[in-house]
Amino acid sequence: MAFNSILRNKSTTFVRAFASAGQLIRKTQPGHRAALSAVVNRFENPFVPRSNFSSVAVKSKPSSDENLLRVIESEITCAQETDESGHAEEVPSNFPFKIIDSPGQQTITLERSYQGEEIKVEVHMPDLVTGDENGNEDDKDVESERATQSSIPLSVSVSKKGGPSLEFSCIAYADEIVIDSLSVKNPDVSDDQIPYEGPDFQDLDESLQKTFHKYLEIRGVKPSTTNFLHEYMINKDSREYLVWLNKLKSFIQA
Numbered sequence: 001m002a003f004n005s006i007l008r009n010k011s012t013t014f015v016r017a018f019a020s021a022g023q024l025i026r027k028t029q030p031g032h033r034a035a036l037s038a039v040v041n042r043f044e045n046p047f048v049p050r051s052n053f054s055s056v057a058v059k060s061k062p063s064s065d066e067n068l069l070r071v072i073e074s075e076i077t078c079a080q081e082t083d084e085s086g087h088a089e090e091v092p093s094n095f096p097f098k099i100i101d102s103p104g105q106q107t108i109t110l111e112r113s114y115q116g117e118e119i120k121v122e123v124h125m126p127d128l129v130t131g132d133e134n135g136n137e138d139d140k141d142v143e144s145e146r147a148t149q150s151s152i153p154l155s156v157s158v159s160k161k162g163g164p165s166l167e168f169s170c171i172a173y174a175d176e177i178v179i180d181s182l183s184v185k186n187p188d189v190s191d192d193q194i195p196y197e198g199p200d201f202q203d204l205d206e207s208l209q210k211t212f213h214k215y216l217e218i219r220g221v222k223p224s225t226t227n228f229l230h231e232y233m234i235n236k237d238s239r240e241y242l243v244w245l246n247k248l249k250s251f252i253q254a
Contacts (some may be wrong), residue, residue, distance in 0.1 A: 096220035
């Protein structure tokens, strides 16, 4: 009888302590919950060995870093096998621009001078279309055809010494360059001013649109240039992806 009374008293004490500590744990910041949990563990059943709890904790230790590392290494192997950019890109002899390609950057810059003008083109990573998209057979307009083609975004700047510059935003498709917008940038205008930049390019008179396309073509922004850039940027994307994967691997291994 005395032994049963002792067990009942211990059981009652444990229940009350466990309930109180449980409420505290729920209301306490995460960083302090471990300390409170230790208090609860003092009231655990004295007939259950403590070593059982520690062994369970060791066995349940996550190995997510090891799994992640294996996946990254597998992806690196796959990227190396499919990488076609192991050799330097051969620039065509008639390519009109100097290419500035900084490793680790997602853009390249093209530069050239033309009759007193300085022309710069910022070329972005390609927007690739894999060919899995199903087009509508009944819809053969120009926009739907472009939606199934890979492309590269271009920002073109034509400036004259000490004066304003023309800024073009373009999308280059296979054998075609589309001008999205055109604006005149004045270096004397402060950033807090909002100048009028004209109507949407597609709203301009058709003859004016064609003239500006010819304007860019004369300065070297033409399909023969952008078709080469398309392949160049695909290879750059592959190179940068491989470098990025190796940086991830190094971080996980550290």
